Amino acid sequence: MNRVFKIVGFVVAMGVITSSLLIGMDVLTSERISRNEEALLQSKILDAFEIPYNTSNIYDTFVANVEQVDVTIEGTVVPIYRNPDTGSISFEIEGGGVWGPIIGVLTLNEDLVTIENVGILAQQETPGLGGRIVELPYLAKYEGVVFDPFVEVLKEGASAPNQVDAITGATSTSSAFQTILNDSYDQVVPAYQATLGGE
Amino acid sequence: MRKFWLKIQYTKWFNITKDGLFKENPIVVAVLGICSALAVTNRVENAIAMGLAVTFVVTASSLVVSMVRKVIPARVRMITYMVIISAFVIMVQMFLEAYFPVIAAALGAYLGLIVTNCIVMGRAEAFAVKNPMKYTFFDGIANSLGYTWILIAVAIVREALAFGTILNFRVMPETWVNWTVMALAPGGFFVLGLIIWGVREWAQNFEVAAE
Known part of the structure; x- marks a missing residue:
């Protein structure tokens, strides 16, 4: 019985630690990831409209055009x-x-x-x-x-x-x-x- | 100097590193993890990124496994490795998507598939769970760099022949006709096979049929 508790305890502890690490990582990166996704969308649209841009002015070009x-x-x-x-x-x-x-x-x-x-x-x-x-x-x-x-x-x-x-x-x-x-x-x-x- | 070299040759960490890089190289000798080795090696930059991602995952997950090796209940040992490995892979994926979106897009599905890379699980079960952290660190680094250098070697040949460039620098004459097959899966098989043959020949590593 004791061994079962040990296993369950271990699994729960492991789950809590790994999920909190992942949540922490998500908090750190999610904003940048969504900004990158937005930049990708904007660059695809600028490509489609054949408006020239470079990687540093995607946002400004997009807003202007x-x-x-x-x-x-x-x-x-x-x-x-x-x-x-x-x-x-x-x-x-x-x-x-x-x-x-x-x-x-x-x-x-x-x-x-x-x-x-x-x-x-x-x-x-x-x-x-x-x-x-x-x-x-x-x-x-x-x-x-x-x-x-x-x-x-x-x-x-x-x-x-x-x-x-x-x-x-x-x-x-x-x-x-x-x-x-x-x-x-x-x-x-x-x-x-x-x-x-x-x- | 010679004496120093001799002394180093008998240290445990030196031998672990040598095994990982050459004598027991995961790709050349154990032929593990070749799925990603074939898939992402059409460009050197992808090979480097994949190598670094695997290096981080192998080293970090081996270290954690080694750290908790005395408290892991034997029955849930495999699933523990799996959880630790997947956590690190997801973190690498988030990191690349946030800071290197182009590389993350180029690696595509293979980035997430590091979870299933046999090298990671293999090192956890074969080494990390039985050895202290300091040796596990060398083992993880050595094995994943062993994986990385083969990937880069394959990618240099493939990129040069398929696109005439290495790391986007032109290395072939302008008249070079690109070998498209090298960018595709068959090219990967040819080059990887030749490299495995070459390294085994050089290391005199021959498989002996059982009597």
Whole structure:
């Protein structure tokens, strides 16, 4: 009996010590991590709008060149970033991938139908297969593709203006990405148009 | 000087270090932890970052295991290693994400997967739990640096052939045609295999078939 207590006591003590260490570490780093994430989002949007910047002035360039439109979707406020010179808009897209969430940035042309750029902020897909979704040559295939009626990611033979080739060997990631793109589009763009119309 | 050298050769810490770096190198001899060794070695900077992260995790977790070795109940010993190792890995991950986001992104999933790197658990069970902290420290450092130098060696060859650069400095002539295969997994296997062969040949470490 005594031995059981000893084991339980040890496990509890170990749990308390390690979790408090991790909580402490989280407190120390979380602010920087969220700032880095924000800088990554801003740099992706600046890339998409083709606005030049360097690592030290991301924030200032972003504030000076991009205007933010807040749109309310089902009670939550979603920021939409707009390039006042060209009228193109960027917003965050998010959804489930194969192993974890895929978070990205979708940039649309001023017609709100044509994709100008797709960027990936975070993903946990299989390295070498679905993980290739972060590769710029692959993402470049999405440029010019239209949400008319919706974007379709095909295993092979993408020919119509709304079709894109899937990642070879990563069918699940590709179809998950198709869902993420279309769902986000259907949610954000009508709300954005409604907000503009209401102004 | 010679006498001093001879004396050092018979100290325990010297032999522990030598074993970790060469004689019992975790990658070359034990062939542990090669998953990450193959995955992140297409660029030298990733190899260095991964090596340093593993060095920290191995050394710190071995030290903690060694410190509490007399109070760990034998029955929950493995799970204890696991908790200690994961705590350190998460801390390394948070640190890199906060201060070196580019490297954290380049290492991607492999950073979290240090938890499953056999070297860490292996050193805890094979050495740290039976030895005092001072030797454990040398053992942890030596084994993880043994891992790191192989990673860097592989990465130097791969980056030079695949991108014509080392640490982003151009080393190949401008006319060099990049060997894309070296940036991919097969290239890692080729180079790692050749290095393991070379080091074993040099160290005269041959596996003898059981009679």
